[in-house]
Amino acid sequence: MRRVILAIVGTVAGLVALLSFKSHVPSVSPASAATTGGTSSSGTSGTSSSSTTTVPGEFPMGSLAGQLPAGETAVTGHVGNTVYGPVQIQLIMRDSKIVKVAVLQQPMNTLHDIQIGEFAFPKLIGETLTAQTAKIDSVSGATYTSGGYVASLQSALDQRG
């Protein structure tokens, strides 16, 4: 069964519905993936990181699009706007699976009011979940970062196919 995500790009103030029509065919060409979000995958990052070592549960800052091995492509999510600033993420795909998630933009004043402290992942899962292992259809979230992040991740998922 062909799976499609329908969404509409609108121009009205207030509510914007995002339209993208995607088929279940997994291949995503780098050119279309790079430009769908209105940004190029090589030039979007507001911060560049000299180190892209991935710590489990952490996500590298900065676009990975210029450093991808053969077989991997970058899909850049739209910029999600929050009251504290923009959030934008990038999915790295291989064989229609998400293998990495990079953060292109996130608000600089993150979590000042919230003590992170000793962070405890839900014990009931027992593993760090990332978008790559989760094979999710949609994302629910509402904090100031996840509002923008959700919009960006959702748009990348919508484009991914």
Place this chain on the structure above:
Amino acid sequence: MGTVVSFDVPACAGDPAGEGTLGQAVRWLHWVDATFSPYRDDSDVSRFGAGSVPLDRCVPELAEVLKACAEVGALSQGYFTTTPGGRFDPSGYVKGWAIERAAALFTAAGSAEHSVNGGGDVQCVGDRGPGQLWRIGIAHPLRPGTLALVVTGHDFAVATSGVAERGPHIINPRTGQAATDLASVTVIGPGLTLTDAYATAAFAMGSAARDWVESLDGYEAFAITSRGSHWQTSGFLAYLA
């Protein structure tokens, strides 16, 4: 407000009639925004809130929404309110209501399996596919870029409420201060209208929300506190992927 809405409607693949229903859904959402947005001076909500027009001069849906909000307010001991921070704003109800109604348009058009996600609150109808459940990731409020967990289900709604959902803070109506116990709370229920309203109330309620949602038949909740710990209602585990 810039809410992004995503529609996932497998039955409409390549179907011109599906485009028609999508257009209908989008027109509905635009109408809701024009009528209910507190950020638009000419909306019924703004004009009614300012006292410029009486309720019977507004669209009938506003009265229906107000009645429903009063019920949720009573059920939540006042933690759900149409006057957060002193300004008339029923968005805590309207957002979920608009998305659930948009999903219903596709049902009316003949789709038995679809989901609509408005700004991180999701209404799922039917299964995702034959024998397949919908998989909804819950964004982690304290670790941008990660998911806290994944829930699965069919014919259900998932709503998450947290900091800066509509502005910098959700206010605890009892104290008048920003709600700070929780980083986010996710409520699962059958229809997004009430699920979203209950999530909004639960976030304002803070640590007392677990017992409250536990008392609501057919609704479950999962929360991550400001300090990074978590709790869930007793039936929530059934939804875990």
